Amino acid sequence: MSTTTTRRMRTAAALAAATALLAACGGGGASGDDTISIVGFAVPEAANAAIADEFSDTESGAGVGFRTSYGASGDQSRAVVDGLDADYVHLSVATDVERLVDAGLVEETWDDAENKGIVSTSIVVLGVRDGNPKNIQGWDDLIRDDVEIVTPNPASSGAARWNALAAWGHVTENGGSEEEAAQFLDDLFANVVSLTNSGRDATQSFLGGTGDVLLAYENEAILAAQNGNGFEYVIPETTLLIENPGAVLTEAAPITDDWLEFVLSPEGGQRQFALNGFRPLNLDDPGVVDLSEVGLEASDIEGAADADDPFPAVTNLLTLEDNFGGPGWGGIVDQLFADGSEGEAGVVTQAIEKSGKATQ
Incomplete structure (x- = not known):
């Protein structure tokens, strides 16, 4: 068969x-x-x-x-x-x-x-300006001093949670400790200049000229191109399904x-x-x-970065089930996103608070 x-x-x-x-x-x-x-x-x-x-x-x-x-x-x-x-x-x-x-x-x-x-299903990608002027190649470039990031707010947006978990996994699933992953998230959210309500709002903010990098679904980048508002995007070596x-x-x-x-x-x-x-x-x-x-x-498939391979294989594709104790989000929800109302705030919540953008 x-x-x-x-x-x-x-x-x-x-x-x-x-x-x-x-x-x-x-x-x-x-x-x-x-x-x-x-x-x-x-x-x-x-x-x-x-x-x-x-x-x-x-x-x-x-x-x-x-x-x-x-x-x-x-x-x-x-x-x-x-x-x-x-x-x-x-x-x-x-x-x-x-x-x-x-x-x-x-x-x-x-x-x-x-x-x-x-x-x-989709994957987390890094949207960049035409020609990729900041030469963004992967997650580590996002914490440089010259990079400004657009992403939705995990308090309201599921897309934002996928983005943050992908960033966390970039560290923890490549040999880094949870402490190092927390520091990476602190550095990443320090570079966020637009923390929107939803994934679609984040895309619109980026298309409007805000930021150098958009944390986004791959399909958002493809759809934007289909609508004549395309932007380039980079698929990191490690990303999340x-x-x-x-x-x-x-x-x-x-x-x-x-x-x-x-x-x-x-x-x-x-x-x-x-x-x-x-x-x-x-x-x-x-x-x-x-x-x-x-x-x-x-x-x-119109609008993909590579017309010959619109959905390329990812070098290190993380999944909830294989890498984060799934199926489902399990304890990673509280660890990363707890709001602090019933105990310690999650790692991402703390990173946003430290960045001063919690009220955006």
Whole structure:
């Protein structure tokens, strides 16, 4: 049996499992049986819109409408807890879905399928100005005295947490101590000149002329190029696989189960994610992108740094599961991002406070 056939079978199995797990999530959704209310973090808005267009052309999706709300992942998660209508959430980090589980809005089994609840993936990259005038080649260049950085705020943005964890892992997963990693984060945030609410806001700040380097999702750089606002980007030798979760709410309209199945399907949602700069899911090897699995060729991906290899392999690709005690964020959340209200503040929280940018 070929590798391609095996991967398709594994993906199909994951889809079947996800559908089975979500079968109990029916009910009269807040948006009505023919409308799906999507609440998401800001970055995948364009991709989800493209997926919705494709879904509308399927038998299941014919006549289905959509209502959408996008913003910073943490803010969106808290808004749903506070009553924002949602049938499906597409958030940046799993902890923002777990908040909904704790509130009784999402089933505890939401991440039990083979895809572990993940619907979209990307990597952390370093966006730079045209021609890379500061000669940024990797993480260590970001703590030079002549470099100014744009990144979102971990207090509201999931993208910011991926960025910070990638920076932490650059040190700890290459032989450095946690003390050295903490110092690296202190030095990095000392160079931050724009600490925005969301990943999309950070991109807009950078495009507006702020900073020398943007900590960003790879797909944000590709999408910006597709929209005529491109910037160059560097993939560090060590970077982090970004894994964004999606989940159906317990009171969702029944059609939302079909939507999630389509989002996960190789030639449905995953194809559209790839066309919008995300790395399509690979359940066998997250570090490998096989565009043929989603019916595409390299030339179909516009805006990538290398048209012949739009999603290149990373020399040292870190993942939550392999490097940080996952699946899920586990104790790394408190270690890095605790706000200090119930004990010692996390390493990243302290770094931001030391930088004087905590109120930005």
